[in-house]
Amino acid sequence: MPYPLLTSSRTASHGFTLIELLVVMVIMGIALGAVVLQLLPDERAILREEAQRLALLLENAGLEARASGRSLAWTFDQNNANERDTYRFWHKNEYSDWVKIGHDPVFRARALADGVRITQVSIENQPLPAGEYLVLSAHSFALPFHIQLQIAHFTANVVGHSTGKVSVQLNDVQ
Numbered sequence: 001m002p003y004p005l006l007t008s009s010r011t012a013s014h015g016f017t018l019i020e021l022l023v024v025m026v027i028m029g030i031a032l033g034a035v036v037l038q039l040l041p042d043e044r045a046i047l048r049e050e051a052q053r054l055a056l057l058l059e060n061a062g063l064e065a066r067a068s069g070r071s072l073a074w075t076f077d078q079n080n081a082n083e084r085d086t087y088r089f090w091h092k093n094e095y096s097d098w099v100k101i102g103h104d105p106v107f108r109a110r111a112l113a114d115g116v117r118i119t120q121v122s123i124e125n126q127p128l129p130a131g132e133y134l135v136l137s138a139h140s141f142a143l144p145f146h147i148q149l150q151i152a153h154f155t156a157n158v159v160g161h162s163t164g165k166v167s168v169q170l171n172d173v174q
Contacts, residue, residue, distance in 0.1 A: 043115065043152045044170065050116050051149050051156035051168045054087070058136070058158065059166040061089055061107060065138040066164070072107070073098055073133040076118050076147075084111040085118045090133065098133065112149070119155070120148040 016024075058074060065072045073090040088109035090098040101107045112118070121128040123145045128134060134145055145160040157169045 044154050046113050047116060047149060047151045047154050047156050048168070048170055050112050051158050051170070053110075054147065054149070055158045055166040055168045057089075057107070058160060059164065062136045062142055062160075062164045062166075064107075065136045069138050071138045072101075072136045074136065075133055076121060076130055078118055078130045084114060085116065086111045087118070113151075115151045117150050118147065119150045120146070122146045 061072045061074065070091055074087060075090065076085065076087040078085050086109060089101045089104075089107035091101055093099045100109070118130075121130075121134070123134060123143050125146075128145075136142065141162050142160060142164045144162050147158040147160075149156045149158065155171045157171070158166060159169065160166045
């Protein structure tokens with residue numbers, strides 16, 4: 001005698017239900033969104049990176065000036081709203097004229113990241129206009145300087161000390 005077919009309220013599952021798939025998709029979307037937010041640099045991170053790069057370059061330029069016995073200088077240009085602010089390093093030639101450092105991999109001309117602006121530069125609390133030289137002397141103590149960078153509502157202060165050390169301080173604009 002053949003066995004009767006057993007019927008049950010439970011049927012064999014051969015896959016996932018639509019609800020289960022939607023829940024998994026939502027969870028994956030949230031996780032992916034969190035990862036993307038962590039990987040994309042925020043404005044504060046961009047500003048910190050630019051300020052730290054500038055501080056390291058200025059500190060290294062001061063060390064290079066003292067080690068080589070040849071003064072170096074730094075200048076900046078503030079561009080209009082559509083262009084990025086730039087800075088470059090200079091050295092003196094045999095005629096004691098300032099000459100742009102061109103193809104040096106370290107002291108080459110650089111543009112700040114989009115949105116980052118040089119808002120203030122001073123040497124010994126005296127304003128330094130764009131295009132004027134911040135001299136890193138080979139033969140004397142460094143003059144204290146202050147360079148302020150800004151992006152959105154964040155500022156970074158690159159501070160040069162008379163010891164030659166250059167530090168960075170990040171602040172929120174009030």
